[in-house]
Amino acid sequence: MEKDITIYDIARELNLSPTTVSRALNDHPAVNQKTKQRISEAAARMGYRSNLFASNLRKQHTNTIGVIVPRLNSPFMSSVLSGMEKVANDAGYNLIISQSLETLQKEIANAKTMFNSRVDGVLVSLSYETENLDHFQSIINKGIPVIFYDRVAEHPSCTSIVIDNLQAAYQATSHLIEQGCTNIVHITGNLNRNVYSDRLKGYKYALVDHDLPYDDRNIMINNLSEEAGEEAARKILAMNPMPDGVFVSNDTCAVSCLKTLKQAGVSVPKDIAIAGFNNDAISRVVEPNLTTVNYPGQEMGEVAVRVLLMQMSGTVEGIPSNTINLRSELIIRESSVRSKVGNTKKKAVLS
Amino acid sequence: MEKDITIYDIARELNLSPTTVSRALNDHPAVNQKTKQRISEAAARMGYRSNLFASNLRKQHTNTIGVIVPRLNSPFMSSVLSGMEKVANDAGYNLIISQSLETLQKEIANAKTMFNSRVDGVLVSLSYETENLDHFQSIINKGIPVIFYDRVAEHPSCTSIVIDNLQAAYQATSHLIEQGCTNIVHITGNLNRNVYSDRLKGYKYALVDHDLPYDDRNIMINNLSEEAGEEAARKILAMNPMPDGVFVSNDTCAVSCLKTLKQAGVSVPKDIAIAGFNNDAISRVVEPNLTTVNYPGQEMGEVAVRVLLMQMSGTVEGIPSNTINLRSELIIRESSVRSKVGNTKKKAVLS
DNA sequence: CAAATGTATGAAATCGGTTTCAATAATAAT
DNA sequence: ATTATTATTGAAACCGATTTCATACATTTG
Structure with a gap:
């Protein structure tokens, strides 16, 4: 030693x-x-x-970025983190990562840790339970940039990085309608979170624009887990009349729902067309392959850190805090395609 | 401000x-x-x-654990990290995470960063390219505990946390043999890494113990990616005679191989039985469901941090550095089951 | 040749806690 | 009443790098 x-x-x-x-x-x-x-x-x-402490103590900055995620353990989040780490590392920054496990209590503790660790900037995706941003205020007050990504909330001095969830959901739902669905169930998460409330809006607007009725009973709110998908499938099977389309807010839940429906003898997409969200690996494996929205996680992570670096360096004085929209796109696969012209069916744009 | x-x-x-x-x-x-x-x-x-710097500077420790992973972006690694973060956070430690992207150069840079960040302990899973542990020596020399997990290497003063890859592979291969396979291909990764060389050994030993010949031409080494799985499937299709079993070292590659074989008209498991490794979500989604080895990632992460915490607190003076083996188990699913007794077929033990 | 400019270095203060050693006051024991 | 013990507080050194301000010398410039 x-x-x-x-x-x-x-x-x-x-x-x-x-x-x-x-x-x-x-x-x-x-x-x-x-x-x-x-x-x-x-x-x-x-x-x-x-000795970084001596150096940091004197220089009053840490070259460290704090990241708060709901859970580390999801394909989407790991690609986001992967993108973040890459850009941060290239710029000489370290990442301190902590997970809220979807609870407010943990998120508050995480924020406090970041605050005390004197990170130079913070990247946050909100937990299910979060209702306000009070626990980030002390960080913001110190002039430390806070950026929300994916699960965001409005704050006068923070940037948000998102995809256009409303439009993506609108497209997915419209697609189902174009495939002949007239009675579409929407399975989604806690409506406190923008991602889910926006997707619900997109779903609604698509119905309205296609002169279809909106019915609360077609909305199922759960935690979008594998089990929740099975549960939802059972509910769907018990509905009378059965819906002819399902739009789910993530792939995990969509796939388990699809599997359960299939096991029960429902033909997908003939009886029920299904679309998911995220473009996780499983969406390309399930049979039939799942129509889904490609959510560029890696890119979101990279952009988040790049914007944060700019804000930390004070390069962006002029630009007011705002919202950055990344492009997403609908990937149409077999789970939703009913048209006879089977061979014009679009292929996945991602490998 | x-x-x-x-x-x-x-x-x-x-x-x-x-x-x-x-x-x-x-x-x-x-x-x-x-x-x-x-x-x-x-x-x-x-x-x-x-002010943590002032405090750390004086106290000479950081309450920070450094984690080096090959890639953040894999289902297995995210569950490992999830486990690590949970235990570390509960113990009041922060995690600094960086990825080597499978390159030695990055891994060296990461190790250096950890060293300079004066982390109290380091958790490492080695990159494909790593051939020796020189770049960790300076950390070890300072008396900072380094623990290797999953992709490990022998070092006189470091603990390794692994599953018994040899035995797991032995079981998987034996299972294929018991299902009637006599000509089994093994697809695996860089043999520098214990996980892959051990699995190869397990495969070999299983053949030997069942009086089957071992043939180098049945070993395919690649990076176990989705594309590598397709490529491997094409090679398999071109083999004469075609093998009747495939044991792959991860699920991503196994699934894409399975899919490609299926598309080519091969019947799984009738023509070719397939087994994977990891028990990723996709293994439960692909049709037929994939036989695989359950690799307890979350648990491995938790154990790794727990052991590290003990080593950092000096509680374990007596115990020499060693290897900790976690239990893994073969999960038999349809992709490998040929026996007539379809209803005795074991079900997945995990949801 | 004097003044101005540039180059290379150092003394000492500073960042903000932690810790050692001492001091004081209050209480208990003899 | 005196000594020993305990409880509470503070002065000052310390952790190790950075930075301000000064200084010494060499080189140009007027």
Whole structure:
């Protein structure tokens, strides 16, 4: 267990001042090239490593970004995180990641941790339970940029990064209608969250625009889990008349619903057409392949960090905080296609 | 943008010394109960937050655990991370996560970052390219515990956390043999990594123990991606004679292989029985459902952090560094079952 | 040749907690 | 009444890098 080398040790070794050593290691122009050389050699030889705390304490910033996610354990979130890590790492930032497990209590604790860890910026996707943004206020008050992504909420001084959930849902629902569905069930999550309320709106508007009636009884709200999908399928089977289309707010739930319906002898898409959301791997595996909305998770993560980096560097003074929309698209697969022209059916645009 | 409150501000406000304030905030026993009360009230009122750098700088530890993963973006890794985050968070630790993207260069950079960030402990799953552990030596030399999980390597002073890959592969292969397969292809990843070389061994041993010949030409090494699965399927289709069983080292690749074979008119499991590895969601969705090895990712993450916490607290002086084996199990599903007794077929033990 | 400019370095203050060592006051024991 | 013990508080050093301000010397410029 070696003792740590500091710039003082190096300074003593080379008969220089700590000042010069510090400057040399930071490639400060006011240090002689040869001196720099000697110092960096000594540093390497002696096994020096910078003490980030001392540095952070003095510089008052941490090169760390805090990320709060509902759960780490979802295909969508992992691609978001993957994108975030990549961009952050390239820019020399570390990521501190914590999950709220969909509870407000944990989210508050996470926010507090980020606050105390003095992260330079925060990226948040809200839990199911969150109703207001009070627990982020102390962070915001310190001038630390907070960006919401995916599950967002309005805040006068925060940017949100989203896809156009309303439009995506509108398209998915319209597609089902075009395939001849007239009685469509919509399965979605907690309407406190924009993603779900917007999708519900999109669903509604599509019905209205196609002169179909909207009926509350066709809306099922659950946690969009695998089990919830089975449960929903059972409810659907018990409906009279049975719906002829289902639009689900994520693929996990859509797929388990589809499987359960199939097991019960329902033919998909003939009896019931189904569309999901996210374009998870399972949507390309289930039979029939699931029509879904491609949600660019990796890209969302990358954009979120890029915008955050800009805000942290103060480059964007002029631009007021706002909402950034990423493009999403409907990927039509067999689970929803009823038209006779089977071979014109569009293929997945993603591998 | 408020100015930060320090213990000095609180001390001045209450006419106390910073010492007492510091102690009170850390619930030190030598501070009067009433004084503590006053201080914590003042702290709350004034919006105080501890400066972790100052604290870490003095205390010489960070309450931070560094995690290096090959990719964030995989179902298995996200469950591992989910488990890690949960346990770490409960113990008051933060997670710094970075991905090597399967390259040695990135892994070295990540290790360096962890080193400089002065994490209290490190959890590593190795990249494809890694051939030795030199880049972790500087961390280890400082007495910082390093634990390898999943993709591990031997190091005299590091613990490894794994499943018994050899045995799992042995079981999977034996199962295929018991289902009547006599010519089994094994698709796996880079043999530098224990997980893949051990699985290959398990496959070999199973053949030997069942008096089946081993043939190099039945081994396919690739990166286990979706595309690699399709490619492998094409090779299999071109083999003469065609194999009657395939054991793949992950589900992603197994499923895409299965799909491609099916599209080519091969009947699974009748013509070719297939088994995968990991028990990802897709294994329960593909038709026929995929026989696979349940890999307890979440549990592995939890155990890894628990062991790390023990090592960091020095509780385990006595126990030499070693290997911890987690239980895995073969989950038999339709993709491999040929026996007539269809109804005795075991069901998945996981939902 | 004097003044101005540029180059290279260092002393000392600073960031904000933690901790050691001492001091004081209050209480208990002899 | 005196000494020992306990409870409570504070002064000052410390963790290690950064940064402001000064200084010394070398080189130009007028």
